[in-house]
Every structure is written in structure tokens, then in C-alpha cells.
Amino acid sequence: MELAPSILSADFSRLGEDVKQIENAGAHLIHVDVMDGHFVPNISYGATVMKSLCGRTQMPFDVHLMIENPDQYIGDFVTEQTEYITVHQEACRHINRTVQHIRSMDVKPGVAINPGTPVSALEYVLEDADLILIMSVNPGFGGQKFIPSAIRKAQELKGLREKYGLDFRIEIDGGINLANVKTVIDAGVEIIVAGSSVFKAEDVPARVQEFLDIFENRE
Numbered sequence: 001m002e003l004a005p006s007i008l009s010a011d012f013s014r015l016g017e018d019v020k021q022i023e024n025a026g027a028h029l030i031h032v033d034v035m036d037g038h039f040v041p042n043i044s045y046g047a048t049v050m051k052s053l054c055g056r057t058q059m060p061f062d063v064h065l066m067i068e069n070p071d072q073y074i075g076d077f078v079t080e081q082t083e084y085i086t087v088h089q090e091a092c093r094h095i096n097r098t099v100q101h102i103r104s105m106d107v108k109p110g111v112a113i114n115p116g117t118p119v120s121a122l123e124y125v126l127e128d129a130d131l132i133l134i135m136s137v138n139p140g141f142g143g144q145k146f147i148p149s150a151i152r153k154a155q156e157l158k159g160l161r162e163k164y165g166l167d168f169r170i171e172i173d174g175g176i177n178l179a180n181v182k183t184v185i186d187a188g189v190e191i192i193v194a195g196s197s198v199f200k201a202e203d204v205p206a207r208v209q210e211f212l213d214i215f216e217n218r219e
């Protein structure tokens with residue numbers, strides 16, 4: 001199990017400190033939400049902000065591109081710290097080519113699906129991806145309410161992974177908190193993205209620890 005706090009909910013005026021704080025508390029990855037105002041109705045930040053964190057933390061980057069034309073920008077997000085680059089199935093005309101493009105840059109490719117997209121849309125890309133990201137809110141904003149159908153998707157993906165002997169990891173993103181995280185873990189999720197429930201907590205390190213304690217009891 002890994003915790004990937006989303007810096008979308010961090011305080012950008014002190015991003016380096018916020019990231020260091022979650023790293024010291026034991027978080028595993030930094031989730032980097034990139035939004036273009038086209039694929040999603042919000043603009044967040046780009047590669048320059050992400051790269052400003054290189055070396056300020058040892059945590060790997062888990063990049064989530066919520067953008068049109070991701071192929072055009074993938075190269076900008078490749079750094080020595082970039083572990084995953086995830087693109088949306090809905091944003092890619094040639095998803096297989098995009099996944100191969102990410103892999104050719106020595107980064108693990110991920111594919112995300114929106115709440116309205118069925119798992120079946122991923123059928124022919126599961127064997128090429130290292131990560132499948134289930135959106136459990138409509139992408140674009142932090143602090144939204146969890147959409148429960150994401151649980152069925154995780155169960156379905158876990159079943160397909162077993163059936164075909166594949167080894168992609170299952171990640172969930174949106175509306176995750178201490179109350180629902182056990183349910184998504186039981187459904188098969190292995191990487192938990194959490195934005196507001198981590199960065200908006202009164203005691204951020206304690207909140208990270210609470211997630212880690214739940215992980216430990218589930219493993």
C-alpha cells in the first residue's frame with residue numbers, strides 16, 4: 001500500500017515545506033495533478049512547479065495529466081524522480097501509442113478513467129500499463145465527494161488482473177478519507193491519492209500516520 005498525497009490541496013506559497021512535511025511523516029509518492037482548463041474545467045500548474053520540487057524531496061513523482069494532447073507534454077514531466085505518468089483514456093486518440101511513448105522515456109505508464117468511463121474501455125491497454133487510476137470524483141477539483149461506483153471498478157480491475165495474470169497497480173483518486181479508505185483497499189486498490197484529507201488536516205503528519213496505520217492493519 002502506498003499513500004500519494006495530492007499537492008493540489010497544498011499551500012503553494014510554501015510548497016517545498018508542505019512536501020517535506022508529508023515526506024517526513026512517511027508518505028510514499030507525490031501526486032502531481034496537471035490540469036489544462038480544456039480536458040477539465042480548471043487550470044492547476046505545469047512541469048515548472050513539479051520540477052521545483054526535484055531534490056527538495058526524495059519522494060517519486062506520480063504525475064496525473066488531466067490534459068488534452070498529452071503526447072505533446074509528456075517529455076516535460078520526465079525527470080529522475082518521475083515514477084509514473086498517467087494519461088486519461090478519454091484524452092488519448094491512440095492510447096497504446098501514448099503508453100508506449102511514456103515507457104520509451106523510462107517512466108512507468110498509467111491510464112486513468114473518469115467516473116463515467118467503464119473498465120471495459122481499458123481492456124486492450126491493461127497489459128501495457130503499469131498503473132490504472134480510477135477517478136472517484138469528476139476530475140478538476142479537490143475536496144469533492146467520493147463516487148461509490150469506483151469500488152466496483154476496483155473489484156473488476158482486480159478480477160481482470162488475476163484472470164489475465166497481469167501486474168498493473170490499481171490507484172484511486174478523489175474524495176478519499178479515513179472513513180472510506182478501508183473499503184477501497186478491500187476492493188483491491190494499492191495506491192491511495194488523498195488531497196484535502198491530508199493537506200487540509202489540522203495536524204498533517206498525524207493524518208499521514210493515520211492513513212499508514214490503516215494500511216498496516218490491512219496488510
Ligand SMILES: O=C(CO)[C@@H](O)[C@H](O)COP(=O)(O)O
Nearest residue numbers: 139140142143174175195196
Ligand atoms: O485529480 C484530482 C482532482 O481532479 C485529485 O487528485 C484531487 O486533487 C484529490 O483531492 P481530494 O478529493 O482528495 O481532495
